[in-house]
Amino acid sequence: MDNDIQEVLFDQDSIHHAAVRLGKQITKDYAGEEPVVLSVLKGAYLWTADLLREVDLYVKLEFIKISSYHGGVSSTNSISLVTDIHSDVQGRDVIILEDIVDTGQSLLFLKKLLAERGAKSIQVATLLDKKEGRKVEIKADYIGFDVRNEFVVGYGLDYKEMYRNLPYVGILKKEVYSD
Numbered sequence: 818m819d820n821d822i823q824e825v826l827f828d829q830d831s832i833h834h835a836a837v838r839l840g841k842q843i844t845k846d847y848a849g850e851e852p853v854v855l856s857v858l859k860g861a862y863l864w865t866a867d868l869l870r871e872v873d874l875y876v877k878l879e880f881i882k883i884s885s886y887h888g889g890v891s892s893t894n895s896i897s898l899v900t901d902i903h904s905d906v907q908g909r910d911v912i913i914l915e916d917i918v919d920t921g922q923s924l925l926f927l928k929k930l931l932a933e934r935g936a937k938s939i940q941v942a943t944l945l946d947k948k949e950g951r952k953v954e955i956k957a958d959y960i961g962f963d964v965r966n967e968f969v970v971g972y973g974l975d976y977k978e979m980y981r982n983l984p985y986v987g988i989l990k991k992e993v994y995s996d
């Protein structure tokens with residue numbers, strides 16, 4: 818897989834430092850609380866594992882699966898709920914864990930859903946924030962790194978369901994794309 822990568826943007830070490838930094842901040846900000854942590858599959862699977870190990874709080878971990886990108890590099894405007902959570906978020910503080918906020922549409926969808934279900938507060942911790950990709954106005958509260966407006970893979974992020982298991986975030990070589 819390494820041969821398919823043109824440039825590594827965030828290596829394992831820098832991702833670890835981001836997890837430590839944000840984990841400390843979340844631990845401080847939510848001291849005394851028991852937030853629900855909502856991990857957004859599939860992309861956030863590694864970020865969830867690494868960030869949560871740096872959070873010293875009693876948390877309830879939930880996984881939700883939504884779908885916006887259909888394997889390739891282009892986005893669609895419709896988001897669908899693929900696998901829902903089965904616990905009640907009414908009156909709870911919720912921290913959404915995302916691998917990337919790009920157009921912002923996935924996050925908007927989730928925030929609306931949680932607000933409709935009566936969450937007390939909703940915050941977002943994302944590894945990557947691609948601010949130039951935004952199509953809707955929305956902000957993350959905890960950000961690992963700002964990332965430039967290019968399609969990235971690795972550390973949970975896929976191209977056609979591959980590269981999620983790369984331990985770093987990078988950009989694919991042009992010849993690897995088939996669409």
Ligand SMILES: O=P(O)(O)OC[C@H]1O[C@H](OP(=O)(O)OP(=O)(O)O)[C@H](O)[C@@H]1O
Nearest residue numbers: 858859860885886918919920921922923
């Ligand atoms: O800000 P947006 O433009 O909405 O993009 C961000 C979302 O897109 C990706 O998920 P995707 O729907 O591709 O599913 P995946 O996590 O299973 O790869 C990523 O993991 C985020 O959840």
Ligand code: HPA
Nearest residue numbers: 919967968969970974975
């Ligand atoms: O840059 C990206 N890479 C992979 N998946 C994504 N989903 C939104 N943006 C991206």
